[in-house]
Amino acid sequence: MGYNSNMSTIYDLHTHSTSSDGTTTPTELVRHAAEQALDTVALTDHDTTEGLVEAAAAAREVGIGFVGGVEVSVSWNKHVVHIVGLGVDPDCQVLQDGLTILRAFRNWRAEEMGRRLEKAGIADAFEGAKAFSNGILIGRCHFARFLVKYGYAENEKKVFQNFLTCGKPGYVPGQWAELEDAIAWIKAAGGQAVVAHPARYPFTRTKLRRLLTEFSYAGGEGLEVISGSHNRDENFTMAKHAKDLNLLASTGSDYHGPENPWRKLGRFQALPEGCTPIWHDWVAPSTINAISA
Ligand code: AMP
Ligand code: MN
Ligand code: MN
Ligand code: MN
Numbered sequence: 001m002g003y004n005s006n007m008s009t010i011y012d013l014h015t016h017s018t019s020s021d022g023t024t025t026p027t028e029l030v031r032h033a034a035e036q037a038l039d040t041v042a043l044t045d046h047d048t049t050e051g052l053v054e055a056a057a058a059a060r061e062v063g064i065g066f067v068g069g070v071e072v073s074v075s076w077n078k079h080v081v082h083i084v085g086l087g088v089d090p091d092c093q094v095l096q097d098g099l100t101i102l103r104a105f106r107n108w109r110a111e112e113m114g115r116r117l118e119k120a121g122i123a124d125a126f127e128g129a130k131a132f133s134n135g136i137l138i139g140r141c142h143f144a145r146f147l148v149k150y151g152y153a154e155n156e157k158k159v160f161q162n163f164l165t166c167g168k169p170g171y172v173p174g175q176w177a178e179l180e181d182a183i184a185w186i187k188a189a190g191g192q193a194v195v196a197h198p199a200r201y202p203f204t205r206t207k208l209r210r211l212l213t214e215f216s217y218a219g220g221e222g223l224e225v226i227s228g229s230h231n232r233d234e235n236f237t238m239a240k241h242a243k244d245l246n247l248l249a250s251t252g253s254d255y256h257g258p259e260n261p262w263r264k265l266g267r268f269q270a271l272p273e274g275c276t277p278i279w280h281d282w283v284a285p286s287t288i289n290a291i292s293a
Helices: 026-035 052-062 093-119 125-132 140-149 156-164 179-188 205-217 232-244
Strands: 040-043 065-076 079-086 192-195 222-227 248-252
Touching: 026 040, 026 052, 040 052, 052 065, 065 093, 065 179, 079 179, 079 222, 079 248, 093 125, 093 140, 093 179, 125 140, 140 156, 179 192, 179 205, 192 205, 192 248, 205 232, 222 232, 232 248
Parallel strands: 040 065, 192 222, 222 248
Antiparallel strands: 065 079, 079 192
16 A cells, blocks of 8 residues: 555645635646646635636646546535535536525625624634635635634634634534535536545544435535545545445545645545546546636
């Protein structure tokens, strides 16, 4: 069992840019992927495809494979679950209509988070978080960066623990996409749906199996077996689920930028034996639905 850094092909199919809560621009991200000798990178920003055209152009310039993606926020059984779409055509209206609704909720939520944090004694959090974002899409990470900068917590992890998770002052619950809708939008856009970082959900084995069964029934195809947010045991557990349920296996770092030294582009364990990679039937140059613009 090797590590990807020793393999000839590295597919990092889960990354973020400044179009959502990453800190590198789409161009910088793709150039960094080329420097790291990745074969193919997917850009999968939260609820937006805004960065795809820029990233695709940068990938052509540096000569690496590029997959246009998106990470869709879903509410499932009172939990937030993330569904990655790979190979989506950003010109698909069905997809864009869905993502537009999610971003509208996101922006209302950001204002509401600001109001709730204000009540908890933290002034100007909305404006502060917005200043860390591109001004269009504001997520919890932008609040985290603001709160760390102004000394409300020592690091982003602590901010999430103390302010931004369920039951804490800045947490705003809400309705994201239905699982079936997210899959339908991705498929309408010609993409493949993948359950992101499956070991991160607070689910029992039975509940995860139920999610994966419903996901598969609704047309979902892939499971992120290898994730930058999984440990080694979790990767192997997810490989087993993928094999048992005939889901294609994906690999992704969930890279958000160089600030996090534990999560590097393309630096993760190789897929365990017996998994069928999600890219097994992709055509050269390692992309599905190559973006032309
Ligand atoms: P949002 O979609 O705006 O609710 O934010 C979700 C994002 O917050 C995730 O994609 C991660 O980037 C980040 N995140 C969630 N939980 C944590 C945590 N415990 N520590 C650090 N970052 C987190
Ligand atoms: Mn994120
Ligand atoms: Mn996620
Ligand atoms: Mn992600």
